[in-house]
Amino acid sequence: MNPIRSILIAGGGSAGWMAAAALASALGTSTQIMLVESEEIGTVGVGEATIPPIKLFNAMLGIAEADFVRATQGTFKLGIEFVDWGSLGNRYFHPFGSFGADFDRVPLHHWWLRERGRGDPTPLWDYSLAWRMAVHNRFSPPSSDRRMVQSTFDYAYHFDAGLYAAYLRRYAEARGVARHEGKVGTVTQNGETGFVESVTLEDGRVLSADLFIDCSGFRGLLVEGALKAGYQDWTRWLPCDRAMAMPCENAAPLTPFTRSTAREAGWQWRIPLQHRTGNGYVYSSAHLSDDDAARLLASRLDGKALADPRPLRFTTGRRTRAWVKNVVAIGLAAGFMEPLESTSIHLIQSGLMRLLGLFPDRAFDPLLADEFNRVTAQEWERIRDFLILHYHATGRTDSALWRDCAATAPPDSLATRMAHFRRDARLVSPGEELFLNVSWLAVYIGQHVEPAGWDPLVHARGHVDAKARLAGLRRVTEEAARAMPTHEAFIAANCAAG
Ligand code: FAD
Numbered sequence: 001m002n003p004i005r006s007i008l009i010a011g012g013g014s015a016g017w018m019a020a021a022a023l024a025s026a027l028g029t030s031t032q033i034m035l036v037e038s039e040e041i042g043t044v045g046v047g048e049a050t051i052p053p054i055k056l057f058n059a060m061l062g063i064a065e066a067d068f069v070r071a072t073q074g075t076f077k078l079g080i081e082f083v084d085w086g087s088l089g090n091r092y093f094h095p096f097g098s099f100g101a102d103f104d105r106v107p108l109h110h111w112w113l114r115e116r117g118r119g120d121p122t123p124l125w126d127y128s129l130a131w132r133m134a135v136h137n138r139f140s141p142p143s144s145d146r147r148m149v150q151s152t153f154d155y156a157y158h159f160d161a162g163l164y165a166a167y168l169r170r171y172a173e174a175r176g177v178a179r180h181e182g183k184v185g186t187v188t189q190n191g192e193t194g195f196v197e198s199v200t201l202e203d204g205r206v207l208s209a210d211l212f213i214d215c216s217g218f219r220g221l222l223v224e225g226a227l228k229a230g231y232q233d234w235t236r237w238l239p240c241d242r243a244m245a246m247p248c249e250n251a252a253p254l255t256p257f258t259r260s261t262a263r264e265a266g267w268q269w270r271i272p273l274q275h276r277t278g279n280g281y282v283y284s285s286a287h288l289s290d291d292d293a294a295r296l297l298a299s300r301l302d303g304k305a306l307a308d309p310r311p312l313r314f315t316t317g318r319r320t321r322a323w324v325k326n327v328v329a330i331g332l333a334a335g336f337m338e339p340l341e342s343t344s345i346h347l348i349q350s351g352l353m354r355l356l357g358l359f360p361d362r363a364f365d366p367l368l369a370d371e372f373n374r375v376t377a378q379e380w381e382r383i384r385d386f387l388i389l390h391y392h393a394t395g396r397t398d399s400a401l402w403r404d405c406a407a408t409a410p411p412d413s414l415a416t417r418m419a420h421f422r423r424d425a426r427l428v429s430p431g432e433e434l435f436l437n438v439s440w441l442a443v444y445i446g447q448h449v450e451p452a453g454w455d456p457l458v459h460a461r462g463h464v465d466a467k468a469r470l471a472g473l474r475r476v477t478e479e480a481a482r483a484m485p486t487h488e489a490f491i492a493a494n495c496a497a498g
């Protein structure tokens with residue numbers, strides 16, 4: 001064994017500091033870990049909504065939730081409310097957690113469809129505890145007792161991305177990570193192998209390492225700049241390529257969910273934090289100018305703007321190979337998908353977990369990089385399909401973007417899944433993936449992808465009193481939501497930033 005002796009992380013945004021914290025926690029001080037970042041270049045600085053697995057990342061680092069939420073002006077997130085996506089005036093919720101609890105071997109939604117077919121108007125969402133909590137602005141952590149309805153939801157956080165990076169920086173530096181301020185000027189590669197040997201900062205300092213983690217953001221300083229990993233462009237399915245971000249003052253109440261509102265040329269996010277609300281308009285530059293995006297966003301805020309609109313540009317897609325030779329790209333350096341389902345910070349986390357699972361020695365057996373790249377491609381493409389579903393399954397015809405999206409053929413992988421659902425509401429999956437059946441179900445039903453029927457087993461199982469079971473679930477779900485403290489009260493009692 002020739003263990004890795006030193007690691008250089010290039011970049012100190014969320015990705016760089018998440019990498020530093022995770023590596024320092026896993027490797028201790030046996031390995032020298034350095035991070036270089038440039039205040040002058042700065043960070044993307046958005047990235048405020050997360051999904052439930054982030055709790056595992058924090059737990060792995062041994063971070064206490066209340067301390068973390070307080071330090072990042074955080075709030076709790078039960079899911080995403082989608083407004084005007086399937087059609088104008090339409091609203092639905094992508095909840096974290098399930099729709100009720102299965103009471104039969106046939107999944108609940110088939111029974112719900114059967115009852116709906118018989119005239120029951122109850123929306124599917126009345127069985128989602130996360131949604132009922134969202135409606136009443138309630139929050140309390142889930143129960144670990146699987147027999148309780150309170151165990152049927154999950155949660156994540158909204159937080160200030162700058163404070164999050166600062167929090168992780170304190171964590172990493174306390175565990176020996178050495179930060180270097182400065183701009184990387186040149187990258188030196190071995191003449192024979194092409195492996196990166198060092199980076200030279202503009203002031204002449206040279207930083208050498210065995211392993212390099214490229215967290216330099218969209219530019220992909222090492223993985224693309226030096227190693228030419230290649231990029232797969234997904235703009236034909238996900239046409240948005242710009243965002244305008246603009247925080248504003250909070251408006252009461254403090255909602256425990258992200259809101260995504262479809263707009264004429266993209267969509268607008270609304271992310272409530274303790275000290276402000278994050279807003280942004282993600283749009284297609286082929287359908288809207290930057291000036292119009294800024295003007296429209298400013299006119300659609302809940303409260304007084306706290307900053308000028310901040311423009312961001314991106315190309316949706318992924319790096320063809322995220323791991324090349326001794327460089328592993330994490331974060332925006334590995335690719336970008338719009339924050340429609342808050343997946344970027346998660347992809348940082350899963351990239352780091354994968355790296356630790358395939359951690360190399362100095363031989364850098366290509367088998368490791370190949371496996372890393374294979375699983376990464378799969379993970380990204382499955383998320384991509386889920387995002388495309390939101391754009392493709394629309395009945396909106398009021399603007400060119402939505403007409404174009406509805407008319408664009410989805411990838412075959414997505415078309416097959418949709419065909420199964422349209423046939424008899426079956427939720428099929430190509431294998432392990434981030435978004436599980438409940439997520440797909442929420443978007444299908446929420447955006448009017450109507451199944452022609454339901455599981456034929458329902459007909460064979462006439463003895464199941466689904467009507468009574470569904471009514472019981474509805475009742476306990478509503479009662480459980482109303483019994484919880486408000487989101488604001490929960491934060492005030494446990495983790496107010498002060
Ligand atoms: P960056 O933040 O760009 O950091 C790059 C780092 O590299 C910086 O420290 C920079 O100084 C350094 N650097 C670059 N070049 C050099 C150089 N030559 N020398 C030295 N240092 C250098 N994610 C979510 O999970 N949820 C969201 O709600 C969400 N919303 C988003 C909204 C928008 C509009 C965008 C664009 C992204 C959003 N994201 C979201 C993604 C999230 O912001 C990023 O995944 C996250 O911030 C990680 O960024 P990063 O650290 O890879 O890159």
